[in-house]
Amino acid sequence: MNAVTLTPPPVTAPAPVRGSFWSRYVFSTDHKVIALQYLFTGMAMGVLGGLMAYVFRMQLAYPGESVPGFGVVSPGKYNSLVTLHGTIMIFWMAMPILIAALGNYLIPLMIGCDDMVFPRLNRLSYQIFLLSAVVLLASLAVPGGGFGGAWTAYPPLSSRGIWNHTPLGAPLWLLAVALEIVAFLMGGINFITTLMNSRAPGMRMHDIPIVVWMIVVASVLFMGSVGPLVAGAVMMLMDQVAGTAFFDPARGGDPLLWQHLFWFFGHPEVYVVLLPALGVVAEIITVFARKKLFGYRTILYTTFTTAVLSFFVWAHHQFVAGIDPRMAHIFTITTLLISVPIAEMIFSFIATLYGGSITLELPMLWALGFLADFLLGGVTGIYLGSSGTDIYLHDTYFVLAHFHYTFVPIAVIAGFAAVYHWYPKMFGRHMNKTLGHLHFWGTVLPFNGIFIPLFLTGLAGDHRRIYSYALFKELARPELQQLRVFATICTVIMLLFQTPFFINFFYSMFRGAKAADNPWRATTLEWATATPPPHGNFPHEIAVYRGPYEYSVPGRPVDFWPQHEPA
Amino acid sequence: MIDLLLKNASRSGVEIDKLFDLITFLVGFWFLLAEAVLFGLVFRFHRSRSPRALYVSGEEKHQKRWIAVPHVLVLLCDVVIIAGTMLVWSHVKQQLPPADAVVRIGSQQWAWVFTLPGPDGVFDTPDDIARVNELHVRSGAVYHFELTAQDVIHCFSVPAFRLKQDAVPGRLIKGWFAALEPGRYDIQCAEMCGIGHGLMAASLYVEEKEQHARWLQENAAPPRELVAFRFPNP
Numbered sequence: 001m002n003a004v005t006l007t008p009p010p011v012t013a014p015a016p017v018r019g020s021f022w023s024r025y026v027f028s029t030d031h032k033v034i035a036l037q038y039l040f041t042g043m044a045m046g047v048l049g050g051l052m053a054y055v056f057r058m059q060l061a062y063p064g065e066s067v068p069g070f071g072v073v074s075p076g077k078y079n080s081l082v083t084l085h086g087t088i089m090i091f092w093m094a095m096p097i098l099i100a101a102l103g104n105y106l107i108p109l110m111i112g113c114d115d116m117v118f119p120r121l122n123r124l125s126y127q128i129f130l131l132s133a134v135v136l137l138a139s140l141a142v143p144g145g146g147f148g149g150a151w152t153a154y155p156p157l158s159s160r161g162i163w164n165h166t167p168l169g170a171p172l173w174l175l176a177v178a179l180e181i182v183a184f185l186m187g188g189i190n191f192i193t194t195l196m197n198s199r200a201p202g203m204r205m206h207d208i209p210i211v212v213w214m215i216v217v218a219s220v221l222f223m224g225s226v227g228p229l230v231a232g233a234v235m236m237l238m239d240q241v242a243g244t245a246f247f248d249p250a251r252g253g254d255p256l257l258w259q260h261l262f263w264f265f266g267h268p269e270v271y272v273v274l275l276p277a278l279g280v281v282a283e284i285i286t287v288f289a290r291k292k293l294f295g296y297r298t299i300l301y302t303t304f305t306t307a308v309l310s311f312f313v314w315a316h317h318q319f320v321a322g323i324d325p326r327m328a329h330i331f332t333i334t335t336l337l338i339s340v341p342i343a344e345m346i347f348s349f350i351a352t353l354y355g356g357s358i359t360l361e362l363p364m365l366w367a368l369g370f371l372a373d374f375l376l377g378g379v380t381g382i383y384l385g386s387s388g389t390d391i392y393l394h395d396t397y398f399v400l401a402h403f404h405y406t407f408v409p410i411a412v413i414a415g416f417a418a419v420y421h422w423y424p425k426m427f428g429r430h431m432n433k434t435l436g437h438l439h440f441w442g443t444v445l446p447f448n449g450i451f452i453p454l455f456l457t458g459l460a461g462d463h464r465r466i467y468s469y470a471l472f473k474e475l476a477r478p479e480l481q482q483l484r485v486f487a488t489i490c491t492v493i494m495l496l497f498q499t500p501f502f503i504n505f506f507y508s509m510f511r512g513a514k515a516a517d518n519p520w521r522a523t524t525l526e527w528a529t530a531t532p533p534p535h536g537n538f539p540h541e542i543a544v545y546r547g548p549y550e551y552s553v554p555g556r557p558v559d560f561w562p563q564h565e566p567a
Numbered sequence: 568m569i570d571l572l573l574k575n576a577s578r579s580g581v582e583i584d585k586l587f588d589l590i591t592f593l594v595g596f597w598f599l600l601a602e603a604v605l606f607g608l609v610f611r612f613h614r615s616r617s618p619r620a621l622y623v624s625g626e627e628k629h630q631k632r633w634i635a636v637p638h639v640l641v642l643l644c645d646v647v648i649i650a651g652t653m654l655v656w657s658h659v660k661q662q663l664p665p666a667d668a669v670v671r672i673g674s675q676q677w678a679w680v681f682t683l684p685g686p687d688g689v690f691d692t693p694d695d696i697a698r699v700n701e702l703h704v705r706s707g708a709v710y711h712f713e714l715t716a717q718d719v720i721h722c723f724s725v726p727a728f729r730l731k732q733d734a735v736p737g738r739l740i741k742g743w744f745a746a747l748e749p750g751r752y753d754i755q756c757a758e759m760c761g762i763g764h765g766l767m768a769a770s771l772y773v774e775e776k777e778q779h780a781r782w783l784q785e786n787a788a789p790p791r792e793l794v795a796f797r798f799p800n801p
Contacts, residue, residue: 296624
């Protein structure tokens, strides 16, 4: 093992918690408090996004009828709802939960330091994020209503009020996205700097838990890809409010420019949220299979490969957008090649289960649910990366079902896996198992019930973002409508089954069974401190002696060997 | 396989459907295999059957094989799919077969304007036939289309033809299609184009040769205002 010699670390008592409610929970610079703020905000926005899905799914199943709790869905409202649903779920739910909440909570604890290197920047990051959410919600309340040009916001539709009919909603939407990006840039700077500078003594590059690597690589990916989008957003805002013509062909602009700028960010963004989710799964399957991760280095290097390749695949969103048809060949090749490192990573995760001693605790159920469902999302991507089949499938419900089979496992299933896994550390109490099982099955089964029918309607030619199929004879067939109704019913069931989660989450926070410091008998550093960890995290400086996944090491009395335990 | 849900009605659609089946065969195999192994391992190595876990790093050569071999096989499958898709793409989108006729497709919020050259076969003559949301073509003939948009981006999509192409303002995009059999098919806008996006439906009528010739004769005098659709210079 590691040849690290250390003088015994000085023992200091953790700083007593001081200050008012405001300074402890609202304006705290503690990374854990900020992480929970991101988590709560992300969950609240997730609920909002889910309710929006309820409204527009009801409209699709029962077109023209009044939706209970909302009313009649007009075409403008429908467009605005699908646009906001997409934007919220990606920028205000997946990113805050997977990157900001997990990154903030886990990075300092897992690398054994007391806080982020720039705690105040961290605080500012959350405040700007909160502001961005407020701006986004405000955009729904302005005259003309919320922006309805789809989350991809293709100009000239989105750049001119005369065409999108939301002269105020569109710029506010854009401003909100830009603010959100600013918040995550600050977070990203913190994550990368902290990992590189503040690791506990003895923690080498290959001793860093995979989830930390994944979040940091995702931050690098985000920061590397977001520049063009910011440039595009500024140009779009100028087109909207200052009368410039960057994207207006009638005055010398080019609408396709935006698509390149957007997707140059938009595709790496998929991996920005995918990587942390994969990291969460890696942590959980090792703990609950009592196994060392199969091929740590393989997984790490495939992560880097995926990250690099993801910069070269963006135009697969634009095969039929009017780009030079020769370009499609290049992007087909890069897109299909990216399936190789991802497949390899998934194989490594599955191989980790071999020879394990698996217990199906709640976090493990969610992690396995992620693998089982994400596989379908992954393989259906091949149809869309392959330019020939994309001609037919582009912008159909097949695409929609495909990316929900990636994003729901990523943001919802892996997100819940993380919450169930780290909940005892966050709040010092366990969640209720019965409610947890109810929540798991009530989420995963209806989720498949929503999107498998939508794969079929997509294959039948069902296009996205059409609020009523009345005018399309081929699509208004009763058998397709039955599939839509089935998907809608499953949406309602899936949403209802989130209630046990929220009851469980808030009830257990105060009344749950007390958790030990290391309830899952795990090896990584966050379990080496008190539960919940105090401000400053560790009572004394902690040192690292081995890799993060030393489970079931032969010849040892217990089946886990924590990173911080001297040999 | 797509045929089961929506019957193909165009020449290029045949190839796309075949490519779809090829991909389904390859990825279906990997998907089922991976799911089977995943569930099989969870069952076999549940704590009740496997009280103590093995210590496997996955970094030894003989262990890495378990990842390296599938890795090479996945790569091989990718190469097969890439070759197939490049072939299909170049047939459908790159190499336009010689045209029997040309149609101009204009799009705007929220309607399609289809212009046929009329019986004389030449555009911009008085017998041009322009129709809103209604396109008549001859079965079996190869049509080249010239596609553009007047305001925002639209997308010309005929699901039964497996045909889809964005219409971009300021650009003239060319493509082709050839119908296999007579009938009526849906035309949709497949790109979000504003509040009337869901209303942007049109019909494609595929007619036999004589029937189509008759239609052209009967409709050769168009309403003037519809011909005035602006086309950028190619």
